[in-house]
Amino acid sequence: MNKPVAHSNLGAIDAAHHLHPFSDMKKLNADGTRIIHRAEGVNIWDQNGKKYLDAFAGLWCVNVGYGRNEIAEAAYRQMQELPYYNTFFGTTTPPTTLLAQKIASHAGPTLNRVFFTNSGSEASDTWFRMARVYWKVLGHETKTQVIARKNAYHGSTVAGASLGGMQWMHEQGNLPIPGIHHIGQPYWYAEGGDLSPEEFGLKVARELEAKIDELGEENVAAFVAEPIQGAGGVIIPPETYWPEISRICKARNILLVSDEVICGFGRLGSWFGHQHYGYEPDLAPVAKGLSSGYLPIGGVIVSDRVADVMIGELGDFYHGYTYSGHPVCAAAALENIRIIEEEGLVERVRDDIGPYFTEAWRSLADHEMVGEAVNVGLMGAVQIAADKATRRRFEKPDDIGTLVRNQCVANGVILRATGDRMLASPPLVISRSEVDQTVETLRNALDWLKDNRPE
Numbered sequence: 488m489n490k491p492v493a494h495s496n497l498g499a500i501d502a503a504h505h506l507h508p509f510s511d512m513k514k515l516n517a518d519g520t521r522i523i524h525r526a527e528g529v530n531i532w533d534q535n536g537k538k539y540l541d542a543f544a545g546l547w548c549v550n551v552g553y554g555r556n557e558i559a560e561a562a563y564r565q566m567q568e569l570p571y572y573n574t575f576f577g578t579t580t581p582p583t584t585l586l587a588q589k590i591a592s593h594a595g596p597t598l599n600r601v602f603f604t605n606s607g608s609e610a611s612d613t614w615f616r617m618a619r620v621y622w623k624v625l626g627h628e629t630k631t632q633v634i635a636r637k638n639a640y641h642g643s644t645v646a647g648a649s650l651g652g653m654q655w656m657h658e659q660g661n662l663p664i665p666g667i668h669h670i671g672q673p674y675w676y677a678e679g680g681d682l683s684p685e686e687f688g689l690k691v692a693r694e695l696e697a698k699i700d701e702l703g704e705e706n707v708a709a710f711v712a713e714p715i716q717g718a719g720g721v722i723i724p725p726e727t728y729w730p731e732i733s734r735i736c737k738a739r740n741i742l743l744v745s746d747e748v749i750c751g752f753g754r755l756g757s758w759f760g761h762q763h764y765g766y767e768p769d770l771a772p773v774a775k776g777l778s779s780g781y782l783p784i785g786g787v788i789v790s791d792r793v794a795d796v797m798i799g800e801l802g803d804f805y806h807g808y809t810y811s812g813h814p815v816c817a818a819a820a821l822e823n824i825r826i827i828e829e830e831g832l833v834e835r836v837r838d839d840i841g842p843y844f845t846e847a848w849r850s851l852a853d854h855e856m857v858g859e860a861v862n863v864g865l866m867g868a869v870q871i872a873a874d875k876a877t878r879r880r881f882e883k884p885d886d887i888g889t890l891v892r893n894q895c896v897a898n899g900v901i902l903r904a905t906g907d908r909m910l911a912s913p914p915l916v917i918s919r920s921e922v923d924q925t926v927e928t929l930r931n932a933l934d935w936l937k938d939n940r941p942e
């Protein structure tokens with residue numbers, strides 16, 4: 488057995504051996520890593536015993552909160568009974584099959600099948616191939632192009648990062664791969680100019696139609712978007728946006744893909760983001776809240792429209808992962824969903840803590856440094872403004888967000904910054920007093936910024 492490592496050494500060991508995702512390793516090794524040891528409810532503790540309120544649910548994922556022994560026990564039981572078996576050669580395992588049924592029961596009447604992956608990124612690669620295969624089987628060989636959005640995030644695999652609209656990601660690894668195109672995002676605050684949010688929502692939705700015209704309808708397979716863009720800064724679309732997108736996809740006969748990796752499993756006060764906005768996707772990648780992050784698992788929810796073709800006419804789909812539908816991850820996910828159902832967490836977000844959070848969070852809109860404070864359910868953004876009246880932003884948005892985020896973390900609340908937007912995505916079990924603490928801490932950080940504004 489390995490000797491236990493004294494905690495005081497972990498920072499040095501980490502610097503010597505561990506490359507972190509999305510990190511400047513030179514800077515991180517110089518600054519030192521925060522080591523998280525344990526967690527309970529909405530709280531986490533670091534190596535110094537300092538407690539933080541995790542208002543970001545890990546990475547948008549710990550929907551049922553930390554410390555759920557029921558999930559640990561379900562995983563333990565499953566691991567003893569059957570730690571692994573594949574789902575490739577005509578086999579399945581009980582939790583895998585029951586999880587597919589459970590997901591379908593919440594996804595909507597036309598979304599009845601699930602293809603399992605280990606992550607959201609793999610779900611992106613999976614639906615991308617499915618969409619192309621779907622049209623090919625139907626005899627539309629040229630329908631291969633996919634339209635996505637600028638500033639979207641769909642993962643870090645080659646297809647995921649290509650579908651995402653982060654230019655700085657594309658610059659690493661010669662992305663995007665061919666056949667992927669990006670249109671504008673419904674970010675009214677930054678890009679809406681003199682238009683009302685409703686006018687702007689329609690305008691950016693119609694960029695989809697223009698792009699389809701440019702590429703030729705006979706060449707376009709699908710459009711993908713997050714119901715609310717998450718990593719891009721919690722970009723909440725104007726009410727006019729989704730109805731128009733949905734209309735265009737139907738009218739032009741292209742598949743609509745709703746990336747539910749963040750919005751799925753209760754965050755918006757609905758089981759899925761498409762239900763909140765009232766559209767019907769053909770494919771819906773999921774991950775994160777599916778297991779509340781307790782074990783890695785994702786998937787693609789497949790509509791009858793696509794499944795009928797894949798089942799009826801394709802033959803083999805040459806795609807799958809060793810751990811597709813892993814029984815232990817599936818057992819953890821089933822238990823996670825049981826908790827969400829039994830504790831009524833979706834309804835809690837819709838009717839109780841969501842409205843409470845809305846009022847508290849949006850009270851920040853009065854602050855001198857805040858351009859807008861917006862949310863749906865427990866997914867919120869505060870836009871930092873250099874000049875509130877003119878919607879002018881600071882010259883170096885990333886620096887401003889980092890300053891405010893660091894203030895919050897120093898004061899015991901974990902929030903995320905994307906550029907000059909402060910993002911919240913707490914566990915769905917957060918209490919009212921914990922919401923108050925989150926908002927007060929952010930307010931104090933904004934006060935600090937007001938007194939220390941760089942300009």
Ligand code: PMP
Binds near residue numbers: 785
């Ligand atoms: N899609 C969306 C909308 C996401 O937010 C993420 C992760 N942040 C992904 C896909 C990729 O998921 P993963 O990190 O599990 O690969």
